[in-house]
Amino acid sequence: MYGYRENSFSCASIYISGLRNEVxxxxxxxxxxxxxxxxxxxxxxxxxxxxxxxxxxASNVMRPMLPAEDVEEAVSDCFAALWYNRDSVEPGKLKGYLAVVVRNKALSALRSKHIESALEDDIIDLAAGSPEEGILTLELRELAREAVDTLGEPDCEIFKRHYFLYQKTEDIAAALGMNGATVRTKLARGRQRLKYYLEERGYGNEA
Structure with a gap:
């Protein structure tokens, strides 16, 4: 339907890196x-x-547990949600809104099949909840993106793959020629650095 398949991650990376300039x-x-x-x-x-x-x-969340047809359905449902909720999307927030919605659609599809997601839940996993709740976190997501950009390579790419494209750690390791333990260690250390970054800007502190 969309002429795009999950084995084209490198193409997706190129597309995403240029998306900010294109749109x-x-x-x-x-x-x-x-x-x-x-x-x-x-x-x-x-x-x-x-x-x-x-x-x-959607593919990074759902594959290989679910077939490509289910991925395409999640994508279709995402754009349908955009149409029906178009009045709630603010300028500059479209990309983040779509990421929130499609992730939730993908996770719902996994839950409907009683499949547990391999994604981690932590401070940077800001898309949890309903699409409406997700809209409220988009400002924080943008701040997290700024924080990630302060990381050196390959940490920056690891974070973008895992948290913005929801690629699994073993897939990141294979793509970057690392072992899974190294990727997980970099994610753990980076999360702590990002936690401090966000707290310094008023997020994550308890009243």
């Missing part, structure tokens, strides 16, 4: 304005632009 704030604002007016043409353009990104997230 400018002006273009996104224009598309969202048209979408909120009920433009199906705007929805089609958004689908064309973001399908590789959305599919990569």
């Amino acid at each position: 400018t704030c002006v273009n996104e604002t224009k598309l969202l304005r048209q979408l909120k007016r009920g433009s199906t043409a705007a929805l089609s353009e958004i689908i064309d632009l973001y399908t590789p990104y959305v599919y990569a997230i």
